[in-house]
Amino acid sequence: RKLRVVLCGLGSYATNQLAPGLSQSKNCELVGIVTGSPEKAAKWKEKYNLADKNIYNYQNFDTIANNPDIDVVYVVLPNSMHAEYVMRTAKAGKHVITEKPMSMDAKQAREMIAYCKSKNVKLGVGYRLHYEPFTNEVMRLAKDKDFGKPKFIETKFAWRNRDLNAWRMNNKWSGGGALMDVGIYCINASRYATGEEPISVTAQAIKTEPEVYRDIEETILWQLKFPSGAIASGMSSYTTNAHELSIHYEKGSLSMSPAYDYGPLKGTTSKGPMDFPIVHHQAYQMDGFAVAILNNKPVLTPGEEGLKDMIIIDAIKKAAITGKEVKIVMN
Numbered sequence: 657r658k659l660r661v662v663l664c665g666l667g668s669y670a671t672n673q674l675a676p677g678l679s680q681s682k683n684c685e686l687v688g689i690v691t692g693s694p695e696k697a698a699k700w701k702e703k704y705n706l707a708d709k710n711i712y713n714y715q716n717f718d719t720i721a722n723n724p725d726i727d728v729v730y731v732v733l734p735n736s737m738h739a740e741y742v743m744r745t746a747k748a749g750k751h752v753i754t755e756k757p758m759s760m761d762a763k764q765a766r767e768m769i770a771y772c773k774s775k776n777v778k779l780g781v782g783y784r785l786h787y788e789p790f791t792n793e794v795m796r797l798a799k800d801k802d803f804g805k806p807k808f809i810e811t812k813f814a815w816r817n818r819d820l821n822a823w824r825m826n827n828k829w830s831g832g833g834a835l836m837d838v839g840i841y842c843i844n845a846s847r848y849a850t851g852e853e854p855i856s857v858t859a860q861a862i863k864t865e866p867e868v869y870r871d872i873e874e875t876i877l878w879q880l881k882f883p884s885g886a887i888a889s890g891m892s893s894y895t896t897n898a899h900e901l902s903i904h905y906e907k908g909s910l911s912m913s914p915a916y917d918y919g920p921l922k923g924t925t926s927k928g929p930m931d932f933p934i935v936h937h938q939a940y941q942m943d944g945f946a947v948a949i950l951n952n953k954p955v956l957t958p959g960e961e962g963l964k965d966m967i968i969i970d971a972i973k974k975a976a977i978t979g980k981e982v983k984i985v986m987n
């Protein structure tokens with residue numbers, strides 16, 4: 657049978673990427689929604705042929721516990737709401753996937769993981785690139801070392817975001833700026849490009865328009881050290897567009913641009929162009945989650961994966977504020 661999925665929060669990502677991804681997936685079906693908007697509920701009900709009993713709002717959401725026709729809730733809300741809805745889903749006895757960044761900080765991520773464990777439900781994080789062939793090749797190169805060990809990684813993810821009214825621009829809702837939103841991809845990539853966990857970080861936050869980026873980071877740069885001696889230099893910003901990953905190995909290099917967009921991704925290595933299938937990231941991701949959840953196997957991108965990025969984000973923020981090198985301890 658197929659994995660029966662409910663989308664919680666019907667904003668841009670749920671509407672334009674996840675719902676189409678679910679339609680294209682082999683092993684999933686969108687069976688329900690959680691929304692505060694009766695207009696959206698009516699539209700989605702018609703478009704996706706949803707049963708009334710699977711349509712929830714934020715007030716009656718907890719009654720999902722009594723609905724046997726739902727396997728998993730996918731939380732696609734503003735960052736500050738992930739923890740609450742992950743825990744309410746777990747309390748209802750349903751598996752849960754949350755969007756990145758999984759939480760506001762590492763402490764909250766740990767609480768979410770422990771709570772889901774205590775309720776015996778799986779917790780996944782929507783790291784779509786882990787299910788995608790170009791990214792899988794970057795991971796394979798870290799393991800098989802075709803070009804030797806990675807020595808230096810340079811990566812940037814930025815987009816021009818000036819929407820003063822958006823939740824992303826308000827620290828209370830976003831937990832930070834470009835670092836939380838897109839810098840997390842660079843952090844995650846530095847980890848899968850090396851196959852290692854970083855041991856320390858230095859960072860610099862630069863603000864040129866404090867009236868726009870009031871209580872969030874505008875541009876932030878950081879440098880991660882890895883146990884093997886590899887170094888990763890990262891940048892994220894809300895002032896420009898960038899989406900590159902380059903890796904310099906002992907005996908070769910890899911360069912992807914774009915490395916993080918929904919696709920098509922593109923890249924070359926010292927051996928020539930990267931030739932991999934262009935896939936629908938969200939469809940592949942959802943099929944990956946479905947196989948794991950339906951067969952009661954560990955998910956590929958669990959809460960623990962999200963926690964590691966949150967530990968690094970906390971360290972980058974601290975390094976930028978103190979101007980000092982901050983040690984990173986993963987447990």
Ligand code: NAD
Nearest residue numbers: 665666667668669670732733734735755756757782784823
């Ligand atoms: P969005 O603003 O388009 O959608 C957020 C939704 O939450 C809206 O429908 C809004 O109505 C709803 N909502 C419910 N209660 C709310 C409240 N109290 N305040 C504000 N909004 C409320 O945002 P989005 O771009 O869809 O992002 C949602 C999440 O998905 C974020 O965590 C983001 O980081 C993540 N995301 C992930 C990817 C990816 O590629 N994995 C891409 C985009 C966004």
